[in-house]
Amino acid sequence: MNHPIIIIGTGLSGYQLAREYRKLDQTSPLVLITESDGRFYPKPQLSTALTNKKTSDSLATANAESMMKQLNATIKTKTKVTTINPESQTIQANDETLNYSKLILALGATVIDPNLKGNAVSDVLSINHLEDYAVFEKTLQNKKNIAILGAGLIGCEFANDLSNAGFKVEVIDLANSAISLLLPNNIGKLLQEALEKNGVHFNFECKAEEINKTGKHYELILSHQKKLNSDLVISAIGLRPNLTLAKAANIETARGIIVNRYLETNQKNIYALGDCAEVEGHVLPYIAPILNAARALAKTLAGQKTAVEYPAMPVIIKTPAHPIVVCPPPRHMQGNWQIETANNNTKALFYNDNYELYGFILTNEFVKERMALVTQLPKLI
Numbered sequence: 001m002n003h004p005i006i007i008i009g010t011g012l013s014g015y016q017l018a019r020e021y022r023k024l025d026q027t028s029p030l031v032l033i034t035e036s037d038g039r040f041y042p043k044p045q046l047s048t049a050l051t052n053k054k055t056s057d058s059l060a061t062a063n064a065e066s067m068m069k070q071l072n073a074t075i076k077t078k079t080k081v082t083t084i085n086p087e088s089q090t091i092q093a094n095d096e097t098l099n100y101s102k103l104i105l106a107l108g109a110t111v112i113d114p115n116l117k118g119n120a121v122s123d124v125l126s127i128n129h130l131e132d133y134a135v136f137e138k139t140l141q142n143k144k145n146i147a148i149l150g151a152g153l154i155g156c157e158f159a160n161d162l163s164n165a166g167f168k169v170e171v172i173d174l175a176n177s178a179i180s181l182l183l184p185n186n187i188g189k190l191l192q193e194a195l196e197k198n199g200v201h202f203n204f205e206c207k208a209e210e211i212n213k214t215g216k217h218y219e220l221i222l223s224h225q226k227k228l229n230s231d232l233v234i235s236a237i238g239l240r241p242n243l244t245l246a247k248a249a250n251i252e253t254a255r256g257i258i259v260n261r262y263l264e265t266n267q268k269n270i271y272a273l274g275d276c277a278e279v280e281g282h283v284l285p286y287i288a289p290i291l292n293a294a295r296a297l298a299k300t301l302a303g304q305k306t307a308v309e310y311p312a313m314p315v316i317i318k319t320p321a322h323p324i325v326v327c328p329p330p331r332h333m334q335g336n337w338q339i340e341t342a343n344n345n346t347k348a349l350f351y352n353d354n355y356e357l358y359g360f361i362l363t364n365e366f367v368k369e370r371m372a373l374v375t376q377l378p379k380l381i
Helices: 012-024 043-048 064-071 130-139 153-164 185-197 244-248 287-301 364-374
Strands: 005-008 030-033 074-076 081-085 090-093 096-099 102-105 109-111 145-149 168-173 200-204 208-214 217-222 227-230 232-235 239-241 257-259 270-272 277-279 315-317 324-327 335-342 345-352 357-363
Touching: 005 012, 012 030, 012 064, 012 287, 030 064, 043 130, 043 153, 064 074, 081 244, 102 287, 145 153, 145 227, 153 168, 153 185, 153 200, 153 315, 168 227, 185 200, 185 345, 185 357, 217 232, 257 270, 277 287, 324 364, 345 364, 357 364
Parallel strands: 005 030, 005 102, 030 074, 102 270, 145 168, 145 232, 168 200, 257 277
Antiparallel strands: 081 090, 090 096, 109 239, 208 217, 217 227, 315 324, 324 357, 335 345, 345 357
8 A cells, every 4th residue: 555645734845745736646646634623725925915905815825625625635624643653664643553654744844832921921913824814804903002022023014914904013022123133233224124114113112021801901110110001912022933843753853853955854764854953053044944945845755855055035025114135144154244224225235255255235226236146146955
């Protein structure tokens, strides 16, 4: 009996891999397993849905039944994989033991706990999946003042989206500028100024320590003892690769599930891709790396062993108040930013110590230069 290829996860990574695989092999048994209801939706649109007048229902482009037909696959929804046994090549999913020929971990990332005290900790929302967005959508009704924990990429995108929809937004972050992991301080400040004109207020160099509810409103106590009142609190302090299942199966992990360029883990016939994977030291929770990995792994699964390649892959930050495209340099690379600013348009180029171009940031009108600069950058791997 031919055991199926099993993909755990039906986010973009899982579904995109299945689509790419079906281009090469239309008939071999394929099973996808998900804890969700299996709907397909474009996750990046969660942080622009209000501006684009999208609901959680209209964001979904296909349900699980439709995806099963498209992919000629079995999709097990509302199903939790609890155990992987690499020796027997089986998994435990709910109360069922399933054999696999190849197993792909497309487990995504989990939200980082904001570590708050107070009587309303459980009321803090994180928006990481379509189901989360549906809860957010309902909770947002009749609210005016929104607090966001985290001024990173997702926090700023949601701040822009909420302010576009007329909400007053307070953002809290330990850093001293917006999206500090990707943007130098002075470019982060320009984004901050643009969002402030849009109705967003930033509270930097502090963190929320306590949240309490009185009546219908929340009080946040910040680390410098300032107090903020809000109708709704969203945590966007970040995500980390989901490693629990892999660790329990003795699959090697570091920041993510460690894989080589063939996306193989240290366990035979087990692969990983997407937000949970660490490919030769790179954890890249963005769309372009997922698409590249899915194409390469699909070929490998279909019998043509193919290494993934990561070209330079710019990240589009969805803050229309101040459009930004960033192609970050490799982590820990030594070098300097050279920054040119003209009429609120910024071009920042990152050069290593040998004066070789390894990254860029473009804002507003300079965004048009993205593709020309991408061609000048080396591949990541």
